[in-house]
Amino acid sequence: MPKLMKKRSKKSGLPPGTLVHIGEKKAEAPKIAIMDYDEAHFQEREAKSIEECFLFKEKPTVTWINVDGLQVEILEKLGEYYGLHPLVLEDILNTDQRPKMEDYEEYLYIVLKALSYNDKSNEIETEQISLILGSNFVFSFQEREGDTFNPIRDRIRNNKGRIRKMGADYLAYTLLDSVIDNYFIILEGLGEQIEILEEKLVTQPTPETLRIIHYLKREMIFLRKAVWPFREVIGNLERGESSLIKEFTRVYLRDVYDHTIQTIDTIETYRDMVSGMLDIYLSSVSNRLNSVMKVLTIIATIFMPLTFVAGIYGMNFKFMPELEWRWGYPLVWLIMAGTGISMLIYFRKKKWL
Numbered sequence: 495m496p497k498l499m500k501k502r503s504k505k506s507g508l509p510p511g512t513l514v515h516i517g518e519k520k521a522e523a524p525k526i527a528i529m530d531y532d533e534a535h536f537q538e539r540e541a542k543s544i545e546e547c548f549l550f551k552e553k554p555t556v557t558w559i560n561v562d563g564l565q566v567e568i569l570e571k572l573g574e575y576y577g578l579h580p581l582v583l584e585d586i587l588n589t590d591q592r593p594k595m596e597d598y599e600e601y602l603y604i605v606l607k608a609l610s611y612n613d614k615s616n617e618i619e620t621e622q623i624s625l626i627l628g629s630n631f632v633f634s635f636q637e638r639e640g641d642t643f644n645p646i647r648d649r650i651r652n653n654k655g656r657i658r659k660m661g662a663d664y665l666a667y668t669l670l671d672s673v674i675d676n677y678f679i680i681l682e683g684l685g686e687q688i689e690i691l692e693e694k695l696v697t698q699p700t701p702e703t704l705r706i707i708h709y710l711k712r713e714m715i716f717l718r719k720a721v722w723p724f725r726e727v728i729g730n731l732e733r734g735e736s737s738l739i740k741e742f743t744r745v746y747l748r749d750v751y752d753h754t755i756q757t758i759d760t761i762e763t764y765r766d767m768v769s770g771m772l773d774i775y776l777s778s779v780s781n782r783l784n785s786v787m788k789v790l791t792i793i794a795t796i797f798m799p800l801t802f803v804a805g806i807y808g809m810n811f812k813f814m815p816e817l818e819w820r821w822g823y824p825l826v827w828l829i830m831a832g833t834g835i836s837m838l839i840y841f842r843k844k845k846w847l
Contacts, residue, residue, distance in 0.1 A: 524563035525639055530555050531650055533659050544568045548575050556662050557631040562639040578626065586635050589622040593723040595730045602627040602738055604727060607720040608642060608673050609680045618680060618713055620720055623673065627666045627738055634669060642676045643669060663743045671750050677721060677757045684713065688767055695771055699778045707771050714765040721761060725754045792846065796837050800830045
């Protein structure tokens with residue numbers, strides 16, 4: 495599956511709202527996890543069917559339903575029972591969505607990109623996470639099992655912090671904050687790679703260095719595409735007029751917005767550094783080539799007069815006065831050595847060596 499653009503040809507010609515999964519299937523079977531809580535009570539269960547989630551609709555407590563793995567049948571049933579718009583369900587299945595936020599009055603639909611580092615392929619991977627925020631519930635849809643939300647689950651289980659004292663909007667904020675905090679972990683790893691690459695670039699650049707530069711440049715484009723629209727999403731949540739987000743939570747969303755700006759600034763800085771590295775690499779290679787050519791040119795220049803002298807005395811003429819002279823051979827050697835040494839001294843004074 496392409497990293498920057500996923501194929502949408504399966505949607506060609508179909509009417510709006512048609513549920514078709516676009517992207518790579520990353521989970522064999524969907525896994526549905528339910529957390530229902532308030533300050534005094536907590537319940538957690540793994541649902542075997544989506545119908546088990548319907549029991550929590552009318553409860554006054556906060557319900558968090560997390561679905562790992564996208565399946566059309568589950569989304570159809572959940573959307574029908576909770577009154578979700580068909581276009582929302584369609585966007586959840588389309589894993590190539592741009593991060594965005596849409597207000598449907600009774601609920602908010604949020605799309606964001608979670609990032610992770612694959613140690614086997616040494617690449618940054620992305621996963622689309624879709625959130626639906628209602629008055630007393632939060633739905634989260636992920637492409638695969640295993641995510642950055644485990645610390646939030648532990649906080650809810652152990653009743654740490656204020657999360658169980660707050661509403662569904664605060665839960666949605668913690669999910670968004672968890673995703674943006676994970677961006678910093680990815681950027682720290684990239685920053686270390688860039689520092690190591692800078693040292694290699696200055697000391698001894700190789701074709702492998704150029705390959706790493708192109709890899710980092712591609713990763714920066716990929717990160718910018720995933721993170722840049724996230725600023726707009728948080729800005730709309732913070733400044734929006736939805737009654738689902740309380741004023742108390744907007745203060746925390748402002749903090750997430752600041753983190754998003756820091757992330758974007760870091761990405762832009764890294765992009766400039768990587769672009770500069772490519773110029774430095776080309777300059778280094780060019781300078782090394784110029785140094786080699788300078789040495790070869792100096793050697794050729796020194797041997798040019800010597801070759802001229804040797805060429806003269808290599809001619810087979812009968813009448814050459816020096817041929818009969820006893821000291822002719824040593825004299826020619828003396829002239830050739832003196833010429834070479836004189837040229838070396840001259841090049842040294844000109845600082846060409």
